[in-house]
Each structure stands twice: as structure tokens, then as C-alpha cells.
Amino acid sequence: QLQLQESGSGLVKPSQTLSLTCAVSGGSISSGGYSWSWIRQPPGKGLEWIGYIYHSGSTYYNPSLKSRVTISVDRSKNQFSLKLSSVTAADTAVYYCARVTAIQAFDIWGQGTMVTVSS
Amino acid sequence: SYVLTQPPSVSVAPGQTARITCGGNNIGSKSVHWYQQKPGQAPVVVVYDDSDRPSGIPERFSGSNSGNTATLTISRVEAGDEADYYCQVWDSSSLVVFGGGTKLTVL
Numbered sequence: 001q002l003q004l005q006e007s008g009s010g011l012v013k014p015s016q017t018l019s020l021t022c023a024v025s026g027g028s029i030s031s032g033g034y035s036w037s038w039i040r041q042p043p044g045k046g047l048e049w050i051g052y053i054y055h056s057g058s059t060y061y062n063p064s065l066k067s068r069v070t071i072s073v074d075r076s077k078n079q080f081s082l083k084l085s086s087v088t089a090a091d092t093a094v095y096y097c098a099r100v101t102a103i104q105a106f107d108i109w110g111q112g113t114m115v116t117v118s119s
Numbered sequence: 120s121y122v123l124t125q126p127p128s129v130s131v132a133p134g135q136t137a138r139i140t141c142g143g144n145n146i147g148s149k150s151v152h153w154y155q156q157k158p159g160q161a162p163v164v165v166v167y168d169d170s171d172r173p174s175g176i177p178e179r180f181s182g183s184n185s186g187n188t189a190t191l192t193i194s195r196v197e198a199g200d201e202a203d204y205y206c207q208v209w210d211s212s213s214l215v216v217f218g219g220g221t222k223l224t225v226l
Contacts, residue, residue: 037215047154047162047205049215060214063120096161103168104209105152109161 002027004097004110012091012117018084022097022110029078030055035100038071038082040093041112048093052100053080087117121210123218130224137193139221141206144187149208151189153182156220157202165204166191193223201225 008020022036029036037052051061053071061069065084073080084091094114098106124142131137141151151169154162164173166182169189179194193200206218 046220047156047207047217049217052215062214101167103150103152104215105150105164105167106154106162106207107164107167107173109163112161 002099002108004099004108006095006097006110006113008113008115010113010115012087012115013119014088014117015086018082018087018091018115018117020082020095020097020113020115021079022081023077023079025078029073029080030075033102036071036073036080037098037100037106039096039098039106040091041096042090042093050082050084050095089117091115092117121208121213121216123206123208123216125204125206125218125221127219128222128224130226131193131196132226133196133198135196137196137200137223139191139193139204139206139223141189141191141218142187143189143208143216146187146189146208147185149184149210151182151184152207153180153191154205154207155200155202156205162205196223196225198225 003025005023012018033055035052035054038050053059068085070083094112096112097110099108153166155165156162165180169184170182181192203220205220
């Protein structure tokens with residue numbers, strides 16, 4: 001059974017870059033034609049899509065975050081990553097990685113990791 | 120940008136039917152997915168592509184989509200259904216869009 005697990009720094013200083021990795025286990029990140037995504041949820045608020053990387057390697061980002069986001073994949077390590085630059089307190093959230101189906105549904109999610117932006 | 124509108128809260132007694140709406144301009148032309156999120160947990164897809172159910176999701180969960188409104192219907196509501204529910208679509212301009220979420224309270 002495919003599982004996703006986020007990892008990375010839980011505390012980031014303002015203006016620095018947030019870096020997270022999502023390890024995929026129980027299957028290959030390259031099989032099935034799936035895409036891979038990051039989604040976040042500020043405390044007490046709703047879900048916000050950050051972006052995804054297609055199975056082809058193309059990337060698509062939330063227009064509101066596009067200038068600060070980079071999503072990449074490392075197929076040799078069976079993982080994909082998120083970098084968010086110039087963070088502020090508004091970027092404090094639980095960050096989830098998820099698998100994306102062909103009809104753009106998020107069918108498998110990681111457990112989420114809390115990232116706090118604070119000096 | 121494309122906007123999805125959900126009621127902030129819906130309340131229903133056990134055994135009754137809960138209906139959670141998701142409004143959007145011509146949403147009936149899009150594929151709608153619904154997620155259930157319990158406190159402290161990651162979301163789980165309960166309905167995808169308007170009305171399909173993933174394996175393991177009870178038949179009590181169903182979906183419909185027409186015109187400007189998509190609806191998630193939960194029949195014979197149980198205490199364990201209490202959660203936040205989010206609708207989501209893909210839009211050519213906004214790409215992925217989530218609704219603001221609806222808190223389902225089982226009275």
C-alpha cells in the first residue's frame with residue numbers, strides 16, 4: 001500500500017526558505033502516470049493548494065505562490081520536494097504531500113508536518 | 120479566479136441525512152471531489168469525479184453535480200461522520216481550487 005511521509009524543518013525564520021521532502025513508499029513514484037502535490041493548511045483554516053509536479057516533470061503552481069515555490073522530484077530516491085522562499089508568518093501551516101490522479105483528485109495523503117515561521 | 124462556496128456549518132441529528140453544498144460558476148461542467156477531514160488528521164477523499172466512491176468509503180456517502188451547485192449527501196448520519204468537508208475542482212485558470220470547508224456537526 002502506497003504511503004507518503006513528509007519531513008523537514010519544523011521551524012523556519014522569516015525571509016528564509018522552507019524546505020520539505022515527501023518520501024514515497026510501497027510503490028514507485030514513476031509508475032502509474034500519477035502526479036505529486038503539496039497542499040497546506042494554516043491553523044484553524046482551510047486547505048490551500050501549493051502546486052504539483054506532473055509525471056512528465058512539468059510543474060504547476062498556485063498563482064498566488066508561484067513566485068516563491070519550487071517543486072522537484074528525485075526519482076532515484078523515490079521522493080519529491082517543496083521549497084518556499086521568503087517565508088513570513090503567513091506561511092505557518094501544516095504542510096501535506098499528496099498523490100494526484102488523472103482527474104486531479106488527491107487520493108493519497110501524507111500525515112502532514114507542521115511548519116512554524118518565527119524568529 | 121474560480122471560487123467555490125460552501126456553508127461554514129451544517130448540523131444534523133444521527134440517522135438523518137446531511138447535505139453539504141459547493142457552489143461555483145457552472146460547476147456542473149467540472150469534476151468535483153469531496154474530502155473528509157477529522158481533527159488532527161489528513162483529509163481523505165470520500166467522493167471523486169462528482170459521484171464515485173473510493174473503495175472503503177460507505178455507500179452512505181454520495182455526490183451529485185449540476186448547474187452551479189455540487190452536493191455531498193451523507194445518509195443515515197453517524198457520530199463518526201462529524202468532520203470538516205471540503206469540495207475541490209480543477210479549473211483552467213486557477214488550476215486546483217478548494218472550497219472553504221463545511222463543519223458537519225452531529226447533534
